[in-house]
Amino acid sequence: MRRADVVEATVRVLREAETALPPWVQRLIEQAFELETNMVARSQLQLILQNIHIAQSESLSMCQDTGLLIFYVKIGRDLNIEFDLGEAITEGVRRATMEVPLRPNVVDPLSRKNSGDNTGVMLPDLIVDDVEGDSLCITAFPKGAGSENMSLVGMLNPADDPYEFILKSVAERAANACPPLFLGIGIGGTFDLAARLAKKALFNLPGDSKLELDLLGRINSLGIGPMGLGGDTTALGVRIEKASCHTASLPVAINFQCWAHRCASAVVR
Amino acid sequence: MEHKLKTPLSVQDIETLHVGDVVFLNGTIFTARDKAHALLRSKGSPVEMKGAALYHCGPLIGGQKVISAGPTTSGRMDRYTDFILDLGVGAIIGKGGLSGQPFRKKAVYLAYPGGCGAVAAKQLKIQEVHFKELGMAEALWEFEALDLGPMVVAIDSHGCDLYEEVRRSLENKSKPTRR
Secondary structure (H helix, E strand, O other): OOHHHHHHHHHHHHHHHHHOOOHHHHHHHHHHHHHOOOHHHHHHHHHHHHHHHHHHHHOOOOOOOOOEEEEEEEEEOOOOOOOOHHHHHHHHHHHHHHHOOOOOOOEOOOOOOEOOOOOEOOEOEEEEEEEOOOOEEEEEEEEOHHHHOOOEEEEEOOOOOHHHHHHHHHHHHHHHHOOOEEEEEEEEEOHHHHHHHHHHHHHOOOOOOHHHHHHHHHHHOOOOOHHHOOOOOOEEEEEEEEEEEOOOOEEEEEEEEOOOOOOEEEEEO | OEEEEEOOOOHHHHHHOOOOOEEEEEEEEEEOOHHHHHHHHHHOOOOOOOOOEEEOOOOEEEOOEEEEOOOOEHHHHHHHHHHHHHOOOOEEEEEOOOOOHHHOOOOEEEEOOOOOHHHHHHOEEEEEEEOHHHOOOOOEEEEEEEEEEEEEEEEOOOOOEHHHHHHHHHHHOOOOOOO
8 A cells, every 4th residue: 555545545535525425414404405394494404405516516615614634544454554644644634725625723722823734733633443354444524613512421320311411412502513413422431432432423324223213303303403593404313322331320422513424435455 | 584785784774684584695794703803802893893794704715715604603702792792793694693682772693504605605705804813714804795695684683582482492392392
């Protein structure tokens, strides 16, 4: 595997993720528009669909918040990588910032000084799994701050109802997260494992278990609607990932994602 | 009801708007988000804010063109609303809403659909940039709006607030209902 191919693939997946939604995401929004009965909500969904069309046909970033750059990287166990993979992806981020282009979003957390190229300490964020095979799969997940800022971890009492916690949190926070939402939910583990599971749940959308669909139905019955202005469509998908936890604990993490569930993948050999 | 308005907004323009109305805006508008608000307060405004439309937006700019320019979350700027409206601003544009009380008898909040940056970019032309040292996203951009919209009047000057209505319906719901 060549370093240049990884850099190239990183630029490519970022361009695709920023300008074109996965077809299944677009289909969910189209279905929501067909079923929505609230007139204000319909106007929001209609402009969202128009925005998706313009971004894709003219290769423009659909949202000015081109996000914090998160990559889910699956590395084949039989692959021999003779260069620094993180450095190659970082180089791809620098190039994509100029070429796509992306808005420079990365700052020092205290001085607030902008790096100018979307890289920084621990960024881009690489989430790595090793898998069977001899190839590398890079998935770009640009994550906007509007939805990320609404995310949270609750260290619940095991006697608490986790679904009540989720519904209450969504009711309080959805309007700022650009609904209709996707929700990645991590239940169990520890404080930090629950948060990582919630992020990984977003990689595995949409959820289709009875539990996930029931929760989706309950969220939509809240009536928060697109952009929090009221309506039938508050969420488009919910995915739950579980880990075992301490007998005294019930961690529940909710990673909010806006309607623009941006992601794109490439395989490098 | 649908309105086509031009900045600067008059008191009469603002009074005609009611929650649920749709607005398309023309004329000069200004962007400002976190850092620009802090600087407006410490240094004063480089532009005339009387009747102005202030857009909570950190645009993506390429060369001399607006590439993507949807709204940012207004809630982060909630602490500045009284200060901004005291400058004479007639409309704040954003997403997610603000506390409604300061808008009474003064101004309106217009909701532009979040994430719709590519559509918004087609409705905006760069005129000038102020506070350039804050960087692309945080600078105060002066744009010409060309039928910017559709925007929903989400908070009006008569004490009505769509977000508050949604929140109240959540509290009052004994059992979930669909509208």
